[in-house]
Amino acid sequence: MTAHSDHPRPAVLGQNQYGKEECRVVRITRDGDTHHVKDLSVSVALRGDMDEVHLSGSNATVLPTDTTKNTVFAFAKEYGVESAEQFGIHLARHFVTSQPAIHRARIRVEEYAWERIASAGTASGADGAEGTGHSFVRKGQEVRTAQITYDGSSWEVVSGLKDLVVMNSTGSEFQGFAKDRYTTLQETRDRILATEVAARWRYSWSGGEEPPPQWDLSYRQAREHILRAFAETYSRSLQQTLYQMGSRVIEHRPEIEEIRFSLPNKHHFLVDLEPFGLGNDNEVYFAADRPYGLIEATMLRDGAEPRIPADPATL
Numbered sequence: 134m135t136a137h138s139d140h141p142r143p144a145v146l147g148q149n150q151y152g153k154e155e156c157r158v159v160r161i162t163r164d165g166d167t168h169h170v171k172d173l174s175v176s177v178a179l180r181g182d183m184d185e186v187h188l189s190g191s192n193a194t195v196l197p198t199d200t201t202k203n204t205v206f207a208f209a210k211e212y213g214v215e216s217a218e219q220f221g222i223h224l225a226r227h228f229v230t231s232q233p234a235i236h237r238a239r240i241r242v243e244e245y246a247w248e249r250i251a252s253a254g255t256a257s258g259a260d261g262a263e264g265t266g267h268s269f270v271r272k273g274q275e276v277r278t279a280q281i282t283y284d285g286s287s288w289e290v291v292s293g294l295k296d297l298v299v300m301n302s303t304g305s306e307f308q309g310f311a312k313d314r315y316t317t318l319q320e321t322r323d324r325i326l327a328t329e330v331a332a333r334w335r336y337s338w339s340g341g342e343e344p345p346p347q348w349d350l351s352y353r354q355a356r357e358h359i360l361r362a363f364a365e366t367y368s369r370s371l372q373q374t375l376y377q378m379g380s381r382v383i384e385h386r387p388e389i390e391e392i393r394f395s396l397p398n399k400h401h402f403l404v405d406l407e408p409f410g411l412g413n414d415n416e417v418y419f420a421a422d423r424p425y426g427l428i429e430a431t432m433l434r435d436g437a438e439p440r441i442p443a444d445p446a447t448l
């Protein structure tokens with residue numbers, strides 16, 4: 134006879150917590166034409182008198198996780214985001230002091246840093262650098278890619294980059310689009326435009342007597358043209374912005390004769406704060422993860438043959 138086979142002990146509830154993970158909030162603060170961005174992923178975990186909800190199913194002490202998410206967005210509007218720490222302190226204090234059943238709140242914040250896309254001749258990223266005031270590139274290095282093919286007589290070099298995240302906090306609209314009975318998207322004259330650029334460009338160089346391009350210089354310049362075109366284009370669609378990025382590279386870099394982009398449209402939806410009696414003048418956005426639009430196109434030097442495949446296995 135073993136102790137636990139004849140007299141099994143009942144299960145007891147151990148440590149428990151609940152909340153909302155990864156509330157992706159983007160707070161734009163407009164200082165005239167200069168915008169400031171705070172981009173956070175906020176996770177809330179609450180603990181307290183939660184036995185009954187587990188044991189009997191009574192939700193009397195359960196502040197919904199949906200409410201915790203709403204609070205994150207509402208606080209972004211009401212208090213702004215001075216720092217990740219200060220924002221977390223506001224939230225944690227709020228949950229613990231306003232809900233008698235909640236005794237402990239753990240707020241985790243990840244902050245994604247952005248730097249300004251500077252215009253020609255200014256130091257990229259330095260705060261206060263000249264630029265549009267509303268164009269940003271996410272900090273953290275993009276990945277540079279290269280594919281070299283040689284068949285014993287000729288070379289093909291396709292270079293590129295991926296994971297280059299950019300955002301315009303204004304200067305973008307999307308309207309006048311086709312509509313059918315399933316269309317619910319509202320036309321907008323002022324939206325956030327954000328994407329994670331993946332681009333590949335093919336050099337005209339194929340060996341022989343011709344000296345190869347200066348690869349590093351060419352990469353830096355192509356990247357710079359892509360960024361500037363993104364920043365300086367008033368966008369009517371991501372497709373139009375893509376075309377400007379590509380044509381600018383083709384026009385300024387004679388060594389490149391084809392460039393292909395794959396641009397996810399990283400949607401940012403304005404949060405409806407009216408239920409909380411708060412306005413939202415393009416200040417607080419929900420950064421959606423998926424699904425996302427995917428806009429792809431090739432730009433060619435006139436007369437060049439398209440050789441970058443549209444559907445590669447990987448970039």
Ligand SMILES: O=c1[nH]c(=O)c2[nH]c(=O)[nH]c2[nH]1
Pocket residue numbers: 307318369370371372398426
């Ligand atoms: O720039 C855009 N292009 C689209 O094709 C599209 N479709 C959509 O729903 N939003 C957008 N935005």
